[in-house]
Amino acid sequence: HRCPTAPAVGRMTKATHTILARASRSARVRMNHAHAWLYAHSAGRWGTSVAGHRVLLLTTTGRHSGRARRTPVQYDRIGDELAVVAAGGGSPRPPGWWLNLEADPDVAVQIGADTWDARAETAGPARRAELWPALTAANPSLESAQAKAGRQLPVVVLPRREPERT
Secondary structure: OOOOOOOOOOEEOHHHHHHHHHOOHHHHHHHHHHHHHHHHHOOOOOOOEEOOEEEEEEEEEOOOOOOEEEEEEEEEEEOOEEEEEOOHHHOOOOOHHHHHHHHOOEEEEEEOOEEEEEEOEEOOHHHHHHHHHHHHHHOOHHHHHHHHHOOOOOEEEOOEOOOOOO
């Protein structure tokens, strides 16, 4: 029988999220690798939520190495679309996963046990302005990340890629 104060399976507590926010960059990178490994190897039973925010696994192609790079990223559903924000915790530099998908927008997305191919689309100014209010309503910390970053945080939509017909 489970302790009523224990976090739900697959979720990180608010305290864990605070620790991640205060960790050094190299520690965050190691924790992200561990998070991605746990998510992928548990078929999405663990790591699907961080501090109440839903998390997907985004697999990009490394812009320098050409190797697959798997990263846990918070997401929101807006209508039928999945949207992610390249916040990087409010860093002045965009996250590596975003730089990778700018070089090659063909990505793989995993939510829970479901995986599919997508073609990432960075929202232009009008589309970003349309999506931003819903994203910040779902995750108010994006406003402070935007202010801290000193750059406009890119918003990326991840539509499923239809299989090619032969």
